[in-house]
Amino acid sequence: MDDEVRRHKYTLDEDQMPTAWYNIIPDLPAPPPPPLHPGTMEPVGPEDLAPLFPMALIEQEVSGERYIDIPGGVLDVYRQWRPTPLFRAHRLEQALGTPARIYYKYEGVSPAGSHKPNTAVPQAYYNKAEGVKKLTTETGAGQWGTALAFATALYDMECEVWQVGASYDAKPYRRLMIEAFGGQVHRSPSDLTEVGRMLGANPANESGSLGIAISEAVEVAAQNPDVRYALGSVLNHVLLHQTVIGEEALLQLEQAGDTPTLIVGCTGGGSNFAGLSFPFLREKMAGRISPWILAAEPASCPSLTHGTYAYDFGDTAGMTPLMKMHTLGHDFVPDPIHAGGLRYHGMAPLISHVYELGLMDAESVPQTECFAAAVQFARTEGIVPAPEPTHAIALAIREALKAKETGEETVILTALCGHGHFDLAAYDDYLNGRMVDEAVSDERFAAALATLPEVPVG
Amino acid sequence: MDDEVRRHKYTLDEDQMPTAWYNIIPDLPAPPPPPLHPGTMEPVGPEDLAPLFPMALIEQEVSGERYIDIPGGVLDVYRQWRPTPLFRAHRLEQALGTPARIYYKYEGVSPAGSHKPNTAVPQAYYNKAEGVKKLTTETGAGQWGTALAFATALYDMECEVWQVGASYDAKPYRRLMIEAFGGQVHRSPSDLTEVGRMLGANPANESGSLGIAISEAVEVAAQNPDVRYALGSVLNHVLLHQTVIGEEALLQLEQAGDTPTLIVGCTGGGSNFAGLSFPFLREKMAGRISPWILAAEPASCPSLTHGTYAYDFGDTAGMTPLMKMHTLGHDFVPDPIHAGGLRYHGMAPLISHVYELGLMDAESVPQTECFAAAVQFARTEGIVPAPEPTHAIALAIREALKAKETGEETVILTALCGHGHFDLAAYDDYLNGRMVDEAVSDERFAAALATLPEVPVG
Numbered sequence: 001m002d003d004e005v006r007r008h009k010y011t012l013d014e015d016q017m018p019t020a021w022y023n024i025i026p027d028l029p030a031p032p033p034p035p036l037h038p039g040t041m042e043p044v045g046p047e048d049l050a051p052l053f054p055m056a057l058i059e060q061e062v063s064g065e066r067y068i069d070i071p072g073g074v075l076d077v078y079r080q081w082r083p084t085p086l087f088r089a090h091r092l093e094q095a096l097g098t099p100a101r102i103y104y105k106y107e108g109v110s111p112a113g114s115h116k117p118n119t120a121v122p123q124a125y126y127n128k129a130e131g132v133k134k135l136t137t138e139t140g141a142g143q144w145g146t147a148l149a150f151a152t153a154l155y156d157m158e159c160e161v162w163q164v165g166a167s168y169d170a171k172p173y174r175r176l177m178i179e180a181f182g183g184q185v186h187r188s189p190s191d192l193t194e195v196g197r198m199l200g201a202n203p204a205n206e207s208g209s210l211g212i213a214i215s216e217a218v219e220v221a222a223q224n225p226d227v228r229y230a231l232g233s234v235l236n237h238v239l240l241h242q243t244v245i246g247e248e249a250l251l252q253l254e255q256a257g258d259t260p261t262l263i264v265g266c267t268g269g270g271s272n273f274a275g276l277s278f279p280f281l282r283e284k285m286a287g288r289i290s291p292w293i294l295a296a297e298p299a300s301c302p303s304l305t306h307g308t309y310a311y312d313f314g315d316t317a318g319m320t321p322l323m324k325m326h327t328l329g330h331d332f333v334p335d336p337i338h339a340g341g342l343r344y345h346g347m348a349p350l351i352s353h354v355y356e357l358g359l360m361d362a363e364s365v366p367q368t369e370c371f372a373a374a375v376q377f378a379r380t381e382g383i384v385p386a387p388e389p390t391h392a393i394a395l396a397i398r399e400a401l402k403a404k405e406t407g408e409e410t411v412i413l414t415a416l417c418g419h420g421h422f423d424l425a426a427y428d429d430y431l432n433g434r435m436v437d438e439a440v441s442d443e444r445f446a447a448a449l450a451t452l453p454e455v456p457v458g
Numbered sequence: 459m460d461d462e463v464r465r466h467k468y469t470l471d472e473d474q475m476p477t478a479w480y481n482i483i484p485d486l487p488a489p490p491p492p493p494l495h496p497g498t499m500e501p502v503g504p505e506d507l508a509p510l511f512p513m514a515l516i517e518q519e520v521s522g523e524r525y526i527d528i529p530g531g532v533l534d535v536y537r538q539w540r541p542t543p544l545f546r547a548h549r550l551e552q553a554l555g556t557p558a559r560i561y562y563k564y565e566g567v568s569p570a571g572s573h574k575p576n577t578a579v580p581q582a583y584y585n586k587a588e589g590v591k592k593l594t595t596e597t598g599a600g601q602w603g604t605a606l607a608f609a610t611a612l613y614d615m616e617c618e619v620w621q622v623g624a625s626y627d628a629k630p631y632r633r634l635m636i637e638a639f640g641g642q643v644h645r646s647p648s649d650l651t652e653v654g655r656m657l658g659a660n661p662a663n664e665s666g667s668l669g670i671a672i673s674e675a676v677e678v679a680a681q682n683p684d685v686r687y688a689l690g691s692v693l694n695h696v697l698l699h700q701t702v703i704g705e706e707a708l709l710q711l712e713q714a715g716d717t718p719t720l721i722v723g724c725t726g727g728g729s730n731f732a733g734l735s736f737p738f739l740r741e742k743m744a745g746r747i748s749p750w751i752l753a754a755e756p757a758s759c760p761s762l763t764h765g766t767y768a769y770d771f772g773d774t775a776g777m778t779p780l781m782k783m784h785t786l787g788h789d790f791v792p793d794p795i796h797a798g799g800l801r802y803h804g805m806a807p808l809i810s811h812v813y814e815l816g817l818m819d820a821e822s823v824p825q826t827e828c829f830a831a832a833v834q835f836a837r838t839e840g841i842v843p844a845p846e847p848t849h850a851i852a853l854a855i856r857e858a859l860k861a862k863e864t865g866e867e868t869v870i871l872t873a874l875c876g877h878g879h880f881d882l883a884a885y886d887d888y889l890n891g892r893m894v895d896e897a898v899s900d901e902r903f904a905a906a907l908a909t910l911p912e913v914p915v916g
Contacts (some may be wrong), residue, residue: 005533005534006534007472007537008534008537008538009472009537009538010538011469011471013469014465014467072463075463076463076464076466079465079467080466080467080839080840081467087538091612109567111839112840113839113879117840150840152661152839153836153837153838153840154840155547172884173631173879173880173882176882176883176886177842177879177882179885179889180833180836180839180842180882180885180889181836181840181842182836259804277496315813350881375638378611378638378639379611379639379640380611380612381538381569382538382569382570382575382608382611382612382639383569384635384638384639421571421631421635421879421880422631422879424631424634424635424638425631425634427634427637427638428634428637431637431638437826
C-alpha cells in the first residue's frame with residue numbers, strides 16, 4: 001500500500017473551464033415538441049413567458065444555437081468552485097471486488113453543496129441585468145433554494161422560497177442555510193398564496209410536493225412586476241447551464257485515459273442528468289464514443305419508467321404552460337421519500353424527448369437499496385452523498401457487480417451531484433432499521449394519469 | 459464586471475502536495491519543556507505513553523527531525539482532497555471597502571468538512587500498522603470525531619467517540635455523520651466510564667467539556683490492550699500532521715504573487731493554527747518574510763490571553779501527563795458557546811512555548827462579533843463557516859477595517875478550517891437575536907486556576 005501511487009482525483013485549471021454552455025437541441029434528429037398555452041393550445045411565445053422570466057433566459061429556452069457563451073460575470077462566480085473534481089472510486093471498487101472502473105463527478109464542492117448553483121448564478125445574473133428585484137422559487141430537499149439564495153445574495157437581490165412541506169419538516173438545517181444566505185423560506189402549501197390556501201385545504205396535500213410549491217412561487221412572481229420566478233430544473237435553459245458538468249468530465253476522463261461505457265445519473269426534474277450526459281451524448285451521436293446512458297429514478301416517482309409521454313402541466317395548480325413530457329400526472333403526490341429533490345411528477349421535456357428518441361434508458365430504484373449503496377460509498381470514499389445521487393450510485397454498484405460476474409472492465413461515470421450533510425436524518429432512519437421502501441402501485445399511477453389535460457392532437 | 463478576469467482560487471497539482479510534515483521544534487531558539495509524569499514529576503518516557511499511543515506516534519511526539527516523511531499509504535488518502543484550495547476573498551474585500559487583500563485556506567473540502575482528517579488519517583494508519591483494533595477519542599463540535607470515524611472506516615478499525623454533552627445536544631447531525639461512517643458516539647459525561655460517573659454526578663458538569671470527554675476516552679483505551687486513544691489537537695504529533703496546510707499555503711501565495719503581513723487562525727487546542735502558521739514561522743525565523751502571527755480565541759475560553767503558563771493536566775480527571783501550557787485550569791468548564799471545538803481549558807504546549815518566546819500574539823473575540831463576521835462572509839464568499847474559524851474571520855475583518863482607515867495594503871491570510879453545515883442552529887440563534895455574548899469574569903478564571911497541580915520548580 002505504501003508504494004502504490006494511484007490518482008484519486010482529476011482536476012482542471014481555471015482556464016480549462018468551459019466558456020460556453022452546450023445546447024443539444026440542434027444536434028438531435030428531431031426538434032422537441034413545443035410547450036403550449038393552456039388557453040389557446042398554441043405554442044407559447046416569448047410574451048407568454050415574460051411575466052415569469054427575463055428575456056435573456058427566454059431566448060436561451062428556445063435557442064437553436066449549439067453553444068451559448070457564458071457571460072464574464074457568471075464565469076467570475078463559477079471560478080470560485082469550478083472546475084469541480086472528477087474522482088476515481090478506487091476504494092469502492094476494491095470493496096466491491098469489481099474489475100469495473102468507477103468515476104464520479106462531484107458537484108458537492110459548490111457553495112450550496114450541489115450542482116444547483118451552476119444555473120442559480122446565471123439566472124440571478126440575467127434577472128439582475130434586467131432590473132428584477134426579487135426571485136421566487138420552490139425547493140424540495142432544499143438544494144435549489146440554497147443555491148438561489150446564494151446567487152441572489154451575490155447580486156444583492158431578494159429571494160423567497162416555498163419549500164415542500166415534507167422536506168421543510170425533515171430538514172430544518174436546509175432552511176437555516178437559506179436564511180444564512182439571506183433568503184426567506186415558507187412551508188408549502190402555505191397560506192400566503194391563493195393556490196396554497198386552496199390546495200392546502202386538502203389533507204392529501206399536507207406533505208406538499210414540488211408541483212404545489214411551484215404553483216405558489218409562480219403565483220407571487222406573476223402578480224408583481226419587480227419579481228420573477230426561477231426554476232431549478234426541467235426547463236431547457238436550466239439543463240443548458242448544467243452542461244458545464246459534462247464538458248469538464250469529458251476533459252477529465254481524457255486526462256484519466258479512459259472512455260466511459262456507462263453514464264448514470266439520477267433524475268428528478270432532469271437537470272443534473274442532462275448536465276452530465278448531454279455533452280457525452282453529443283460525442284456519441286458524432287460516433288466518437290458509445291456509452292450506455294442511463295437515468296436512475298426513485299421507485300416512488302418513476303416518471304420515465306411508469307409515466308406517460310403526454311402534454312401536462314409543470315405544476316399542480318395548472319398555472320404553467322403545457323409541456324410534452326413523461327409524467328405521472330400533475331396532481332400526483334409521491335410518497336415522502338428522503339430524496340425530496342426527485343419527488344417531481346414530470347420530467348424535463350428535453351430529456352423526455354431524448355428518451356423517446358431511444359438515446360437513453362431509465363431504471364427505478366427503491367430507497368433502501370439506495371441507502372445501502374450510500375453507506376458503502378461513504379465508508380469507502382469518505383463522502384456522504386445526498387439522497388438523490390444515491391440512486392445513481394445504487395445503479396453504478398449494480399452494474400459494477402455485474403461486471404464482477406462477467407469479468408468485463410466496464411467504465412462507469414456517475415454524477416455525485418451533492419453531499420448529504422443536510423440529509424443525515426435519512427441515514428439515521430436507514431441505519432436504525434426505520435426506513436421502508438416506497439409503496440408503489442399501478443392503480444395509484446393510473447389514477448393520477450386520469451387527470452391529464454386534454455390536448456387536441458396536432 | 460463582464461470583462462474582469464480575477465482569480466478566486468489557487469490550486470496545486472497532486473504532485474505539489476507536501477510529502478513531509480514540518481517539525482518546528484529544532485528551529486526554535488529553545489526546546490519546549492517536557493511533559494511530566496504526575497506521580498514522579500519526571501519527564502515522561504515512551505513507555506509511559508505506550509498504553510495510549512502507537513510507538514510511531516510517540517516517536518513523532520519527541521522527534522528532533524525538522525521533516526518527517528509522510529507514508530505513501532497516508533499520501534494516498536490525502537490525495538483525495540489535498541491540496542486544498544486557497545481562496546482570495548474578492549467579494550468580502552469589496553463589501554468591506556478595504557484595500558487589504560484577504561486570502562483564506564479552506565479545509566472544508568475534506569471528507570469530514572474540516573482540517574481534522576489531516577491527522578486522523580495518519581493516526582489511524584500508524585495504529586493499524588501496530589495491530590490496534592479500536593480507537594477511542596473525545597470530540598467537541600464533532601469535527602474531530604467525524605474525521606476519526608472516517609479514517610478508521612478506511613482502515614477497517616472500530617471507533618468509539620465521547621462527545622461533549624453541550625455539542626451532542628445541539629448538533630445531532632454531527633453524531634449521525636459519525637454513525638454514517640460507522641463510528642459509535644456517547645454523550646459525555648457518560649455512565650460508561652468510572653470517571654464519567656464520578657464527574658457526571660456534579661451538576662456543574664452536565665454540559666460536559668473536552669477535558670471530561672478526554673478522561674473518558676483515555677480510561678477506556680488504557681484498560682484494553684487492543685485499544686488506543688487518539689487526540690485531535692494539543693500534542694506535538696497532531697500539530698505536526700497539520701503543517702501540510704501551511705506548506706501548501708506558502709506555495710499558493712507564491713502563485714498569487716503575494717506575501718502575507720498578517721496570519722490569523724483560531725485556537726482551541728491549537729492544531730489548525732499551528733498547521734497554518736508554523737511553516738510561515740519557519741520562513742519568518744529565517745528572515746525571508748515578516749508576518750504578524752495572531753491567534754484568535756473565544757472570549758469564553760481565552761487560555762492564551764487570560765490563562766497562566768504552568769504545568770497542568772490535559773484532561774479534567776488528571777489522567778494525562780502534566781504539560782506546561784497556557785491553561786485556565788483543568789477543571790474549568792467554559793460557557794457552552796457554539797464554537798464547541800474551542801472549549802478547551804488548555805493550549806497546545808508547543809504553541810504555548812512559541813507564544814512565550816514572543817513569536818506570536820493572541821486576541822480574544824466574543825461570539826456575536828464572530829457570527830456577524832460569519833454572516834457577512836457567507837453572503838459574500840458563499841461558504842458558511844463553522845463557528846470556530848469565525849473567530850479568525852472576525853479578527854481578519856477587524857484588521858481589514860483598520861487597513862481601510864490607514865489605507866495600508868495589508869495582506870491577510872486566514873484559516874477557514876471547516877464549514878458550518880452542522881452548526882446552523884448557531885446561525886439561527888444569531889439571526890433571530892437569541893445569541894448572547896459569553897459571561898467572562900476574572901473571578902471565575904482565578905477560581906479555576908486555584909486548582910492547578912503543584913509542580914516542584916525544576
